[in-house]
Amino acid sequence: MQAEIISVGTELLLGQILDTNAVFLSRELASLGIGLYRRSTVGDNPQRLRQAVEEALARAELVITSGGLGPTDDDLTKETVAQVLGLSLIPDRSSLEWIQDYFAKMGRKMTENNYKQALIPEGGEALPNLHGTAPGIVVRYKEKLIICLPGPPRELKPMFHDYVSPILRTESKGVILSRVLKLCGLGESAVAEEVADLLANQTNPTLAPLASEGEVQLRLTAQANVMDEAVRLLDELEAKVRERLGEAIFAVDEETLEQVVVRLLTQRRERLAVAESCSGGLLADRITDVPGASAVFDRGVVTYSNRAKEELLGIPAAVIAREGAVSPEVAHLMAQGVRKKSATEWGVGITGIAGPGGGTEEKPVGLVYLALEGPEVSLVRELRWRGERSLIKRRTTQAALDLLRRELLKK
Numbered sequence: 001m002q003a004e005i006i007s008v009g010t011e012l013l014l015g016q017i018l019d020t021n022a023v024f025l026s027r028e029l030a031s032l033g034i035g036l037y038r039r040s041t042v043g044d045n046p047q048r049l050r051q052a053v054e055e056a057l058a059r060a061e062l063v064i065t066s067g068g069l070g071p072t073d074d075d076l077t078k079e080t081v082a083q084v085l086g087l088s089l090i091p092d093r094s095s096l097e098w099i100q101d102y103f104a105k106m107g108r109k110m111t112e113n114n115y116k117q118a119l120i121p122e123g124g125e126a127l128p129n130l131h132g133t134a135p136g137i138v139v140r141y142k143e144k145l146i147i148c149l150p151g152p153p154r155e156l157k158p159m160f161h162d163y164v165s166p167i168l169r170t171e172s173k174g175v176i177l178s179r180v181l182k183l184c185g186l187g188e189s190a191v192a193e194e195v196a197d198l199l200a201n202q203t204n205p206t207l208a209p210l211a212s213e214g215e216v217q218l219r220l221t222a223q224a225n226v227m228d229e230a231v232r233l234l235d236e237l238e239a240k241v242r243e244r245l246g247e248a249i250f251a252v253d254e255e256t257l258e259q260v261v262v263r264l265l266t267q268r269r270e271r272l273a274v275a276e277s278c279s280g281g282l283l284a285d286r287i288t289d290v291p292g293a294s295a296v297f298d299r300g301v302v303t304y305s306n307r308a309k310e311e312l313l314g315i316p317a318a319v320i321a322r323e324g325a326v327s328p329e330v331a332h333l334m335a336q337g338v339r340k341k342s343a344t345e346w347g348v349g350i351t352g353i354a355g356p357g358g359g360t361e362e363k364p365v366g367l368v369y370l371a372l373e374g375p376e377v378s379l380v381r382e383l384r385w386r387g388e389r390s391l392i393k394r395r396t397t398q399a400a401l402d403l404l405r406r407e408l409l410k411k
């Protein structure tokens with residue numbers, strides 16, 4: 001079954017709200033084994049909405065709309081669908097009774113335009129809305145299935161789970177299952193080169209690279225008749241990918257790099273302290289965003305000035321004067337100093353130039369030195385980034401977490 005989603009609402013086109021409904025529906029359709037071929041967004045304009053519905057019905061067997069079921073004059077979804085299908089709108093008694101009861105319980109007067117929400121295309125089925133006044137609608141027309149859902153996510157999501165999903169389970173055949181492998185330390189082109197043979201010869205399952213901020217993701221997708229078969233296909237493809245990319249893969253699906261680091265430290269019962277300059281505490285912030293980080297994270301120190309480096313980390317002023325605050329020597333002493341003062345197994349030091357000013361020909365914006373001190377480990381890495389200040393800070397903390405992760409995996 002091929003599906004399309006039409007999101008209705010001028011507020012979506014203006015960027016006033018995010019279309020989280022389309023993301024939710026896409027995932028739900030995939031889990032049901034229904035292929036989503038197109039998503040479109042249309043404003044509250046009857047002509048353009050009609051065109052979108054007509055085109056979707058010409059291409060897809062299933063069309064789902066979200067939004068435009070309210071009581072106001074610009075809520076035109078079901079009117080437009082009825083026109084396209086050549087059907088009249090008729091009152092649905094159960095929907096009208098629900099709406100009347102809803103207003104009575106709220107102690108509010110039901111206005112005339114709310115009666116409009118009880119109208120559905122002739123031959124259609126109303127879907128109860130337990131969280132609002134706009135019923136959903138299901139219409140079967142020839143070989144097509146049209147489902148109209150309300151726009152508010154708190155109404156759409158339970159309606160889909162309670163009523164739409166059971167309908168679609170009887171219509172769909174098979175499942176579509178996806179898995180995301182997350183990588184760090186390699187660019188998108190390098191990753192694509194390593195799996196070039198898999199990308200060139202893919203059919204089912206499929207493999208697709210996607211560059212993200214500070215990481216690369218590989219999306220594996222399998223289609224099968226049953227869930228167990230889809231899982232087997234993904235497992236086989238993942239094994240082939242891991243053969244080529246090894247420890248560059250740091251997580252699967254939702255787990256973040258900082259969560260991985262906290263998990264590894266927890267397993268080893270080891271603790272971490274960090275000293276940051278150009279990253280301004282972002283590394284500590286990312287780590288402490290992870291529940292349970294207090295068991296492994298001792299402290300984060302932002303030593304932005306030279307004086308702070310001297311007073312808090314014990315770095316000699318002579319070293320800073322001779323080598324410069326942005327230098328491998330100072331990064332090393334930052335990691336060493338914070339580890340010593342906190343008595344932790346691991347210490348990280350970060351110093352650099354995040355920009356936009358402060359760079360020189362010898363030490364340009366984007367130059368960062370990253371140091372790691374640990375049990376029988378003493379490393380300093382030179383990083384050279386391009387981009388705006390926030391991106392340099394993000395990539396630096398990503399590199400720090402990845403360096404620590406790789407060392408933890410060795411032990």
